Amino acid sequence: MLPTTLVTRIAIIVSAVFVALAGVCFGTLAWADASTDDKLPARAKIAGIDVGGMSKQAALQRVGKRLGSLITRPVTIELADHEYTLKAKDAGVRADVEGAVERAYGSGREGSFITRGWREISGEAKPTDEKVPIAVDRSAVNAFVGRIQRKERRAPVDASLSLTLTSVTVKEAKPGRRLAARDALVARLTRRLTSNTEDRTIRARTVEVKSKVTEDELFDKQSSAVTVSRDQRRVRLFKRGDLVKTYTVAVGSAEYPSPTGHFAVQTKQVNPAWNVPTSSWAGSLGGQTIPGGAPNNPLVARWIGFAGSVGFHGTKSSGSLGTAASHGCVRMDVDDVIDLFKRVDIGTPVLVA
Numbered sequence: 175m176l177p178t179t180l181v182t183r184i185a186i187i188v189s190a191v192f193v194a195l196a197g198v199c200f201g202t203l204a205w206a207d208a209s210t211d212d213k214l215p216a217r218a219k220i221a222g223i224d225v226g227g228m229s230k231q232a233a234l235q236r237v238g239k240r241l242g243s244l245i246t247r248p249v250t251i252e253l254a255d256h257e258y259t260l261k262a263k264d265a266g267v268r269a270d271v272e273g274a275v276e277r278a279y280g281s282g283r284e285g286s287f288i289t290r291g292w293r294e295i296s297g298e299a300k301p302t303d304e305k306v307p308i309a310v311d312r313s314a315v316n317a318f319v320g321r322i323q324r325k326e327r328r329a330p331v332d333a334s335l336s337l338t339l340t341s342v343t344v345k346e347a348k349p350g351r352r353l354a355a356r357d358a359l360v361a362r363l364t365r366r367l368t369s370n371t372e373d374r375t376i377r378a379r380t381v382e383v384k385s386k387v388t389e390d391e392l393f394d395k396q397s398s399a400v401t402v403s404r405d406q407r408r409v410r411l412f413k414r415g416d417l418v419k420t421y422t423v424a425v426g427s428a429e430y431p432s433p434t435g436h437f438a439v440q441t442k443q444v445n446p447a448w449n450v451p452t453s454s455w456a457g458s459l460g461g462q463t464i465p466g467g468a469p470n471n472p473l474v475a476r477w478i479g480f481a482g483s484v485g486f487h488g489t490k491s492s493g494s495l496g497t498a499a500s501h502g503c504v505r506m507d508v509d510d511v512i513d514l515f516k517r518v519d520i521g522t523p524v525l526v527a
Contacts, residue, residue, distance in 0.1 A: 213227050213228065213229055214226060214227065214228055214229075214230065214233055214275070214278050214279050215227075215278065215281060215302060217300065217301040217302065218233075218278045218281070218301075218302050218303075218304075219278075219301070219302065219303040219304070220233065220237045220271070220274045220275065220278055220303070220304045220306060221237060221241055221274070221303075221304070221305065221306045221370065222303060223236060223237050223240050223241070225237065225275075225278065230275050230276070230279055233275050233278070234271060234272060234275050237271050237274070237275065237306065238269075238271045241269055241271065241306060241370060242269070244370040244372075245262060245267055245269055245308055245367070245368075245369075245370055246262045246263070246267065247262065247374050248260060248261045248262060248374065249262075249265075249363060249366050249367055249374045249375070249376065250374060250375050250376070251322065251359070251363070251375075251376050251377075251378050252375060252376070252377050252378070253322070253326065253353075253377075253378045253379065253380065254379075254380070256326075258318075258321075258322050260315070260318050260363065260367075262367065264314060264318070265310050265311060265314050265315055265318070265367050266309075266310055266311025266314050267308065267309070267310050267311075267367050267368070268308070268309050268310075269306050269307070269308045269309075270306060270307045270308075270309070271306055273306075273307070274304040274305065274306045274307075275304075277304050278302060278304045281302050281304075308367075308368040308369070308370075309368065310364055310367045310368050312360075312364060315360055315363050315364055315367070316360055318363070319353075319356060319359055319360050319363065322353060322378075323352070323353040323356055326351065326352070326353050326380055327350070327351065327352050327353070328350040328351045328352075328383075329350045329383075330347070330348060330349050330350035330383050330384060330385035330386070331345075331347060331348040331350070331385060332347055332385045332386050332387035332392075333345060333346060333347040333385065333387050333388050333389045333391070333392045334387075334392070335392065335396075335399060335523055337399055337401060337436070337523060337525040338401070338525075338527075339401045339402075339403045339406075339410070339525065339527055340401070340410065340417075342399045342401075342412040342415045343415060344389045344392060344393075344415065346389060347385035347387060347388050347389065348385065349382045349383060349384055349385060350382070350383035350384075350385070351380040351381065351382055351383055352380060352381060352383050353378065353380055354378070354379045354380055354381045359376070359378055362376055363376060393414045393415070396519070396521055396522060396523070397413055397414050398411065398412065398413055398517055398518050398519070398522045399411075399412045399522065399523045399524075399525075400412070400439075400514075400518060400522060400523070400524045400525070401524070401525045401526075401527070402423070402425065402432065402504055402524065402525065402526040402527070403527065404425045404426075404431070404432055404434070404498070404526065404527065407422060407423055407424065407425055407495070407496050407497065407498070408420055408421070408422065408423065409421040409423050409486070409504065409506070409514070411514065411517055411518075413517075419513070419514075419517070421506055421507070421510045421514065422495050422496050422507075422510075423486075423495060423496075423504050423505055423506050423510075424489065424491075424494040424495050424496065424497050424498070424499045424500050424504070424505035425498050425499075425500060425504055425505075426498060426500050426501065426502040426503070427498050427499055427500065427501070428498060430500070430501040430502045431498075431502065432484065432500070432502050432503070432504060432526055433481050433484060433502065433526060434526045434527050435481075435525075435526060435527075436523065436524070436525055437480040437481050437523075437524040437525075437526065438480060438520075438521050438522060438523055438524060439478055439479070439480050439518050439519065439520055439521060439522040439524060440479045440480055440481075440482075440485075440520070441477065441478075441479040441485070441520075442476075442477070442478055442479075442515060442518075442520065443466075443476070443477040443479075444466075444475075444476060444515075445466035445467050445475065445476075446466050446473045446476070446477035446487070447463050447464060447465050447466050447471070447473075448463070448464040448466075448468075448471045448472065448473045449463050449483075450462045450463070450464060451483065453501075472487075472489065472490070472491075473487040473488070474487060474488035474489055474490055474508055474511075475487075475488035475508045475511055475512055476488055476511045476512055476514075476515040478511070478514065478515060478518060480524045481526075483502075484502045484503055484504075485503055485504070486503070486504045486506055486511055486514060487503055487504075487505065487506065487511060488505075488506055488507070488508040488510075488511040488512070489505035489506065489507075489508070491505065492507060495507060
């Protein structure tokens with residue numbers, strides 16, 4: 175059995191050695207921790223870019239350079255035979271590289287100096303890969319797509335009648351077009367601008383916009399048309415583009431010519447009253463209303479108004495037919511005006527030329 179004094183001395187020596195070793199260990203860990211104080215973790219990546227062991231400034235430069243070369247490229251929209259290009263700066267593209275670097279650095283500073291030092295010495299640091307948030311000015315993207323939408327838009331053209339004195343033809347309807355899925359295109363463009371993908375091309379399309387009125391619909395809605403030839407003193411009635419009736423009429427005199435132009439039937443009356451205009455030719459009747467059927471009412475049987483106070487009406491002066499004798503109206507044989515009255519509707523086109 176060892177003397178008590180020897181045991182005491184051995185214990186002191188062991189304790190001293192242990193303290194020394196502990197000091198060395200702690201010192202080594204502290205040194206290892208200190209050596210990484212301004213560096214990112216050994217196995218750190220940012221947006222897939224290796225920045226392990228780099229300083230924050232060096233990591234910021236590397237990531238900014240490599241990522242910037244990707245996200246600053248323009249994105250092109252291909253649409254039929256047109257291309258529209260949006261530059262990254264015009265779209266307000268911006269990447270928060272600094273924030274990603276700070277997060278990567280912060281992950282390496284987690285824990286105490288002992289755990290940090292041990293990770294450095296042992297190489298047990300976990301691999302990390304911080305994402306870089308990329309933002310875009312959505313209003314700028316929206317405005318860009320809006321410009322494409324306006325440029326690509328074609329309004330549909332409805333079928334319409336083309337009248338001459340001797341023919342009625344139809345100008346064919348033409349479909350229009352519009353940009354397809356506008357909101358979806360904005361979303362696709364935003365995603366492409368905020369990614370580092372190599373593909374910077376988006377394919378878009380247009381869709382057809384049908385006209386509201388086709389040729390058949392036009393004739394179904396308004397099948398008749400009337401033309402008045404002042405020189406020939408002829409009224410022609412067309413049905414679905416075909417000439418179906420011709421009437422001999424009287425038109426306005428040289429002093430009171432029938433108005434020329436494109437009109438439409440505005441009013442229809444049976445045995446119309448005559449509101450006498452306050453004109454010198456009306457004499458004492460000016461301003462009066464002569465009842466329908468009265469002997470002094472020149473508007474006989476029917477009235478088909480198409481230009482305010484001017485219209486088709488039957489006449490007692492059958493001898494004037496084929497001449498220019500009226501005060502602007504189109505006089506017709508009584509049977510003819512009754513026949514025309516049945517064949518036209520409010521809105522029927524009328525051409526006087």
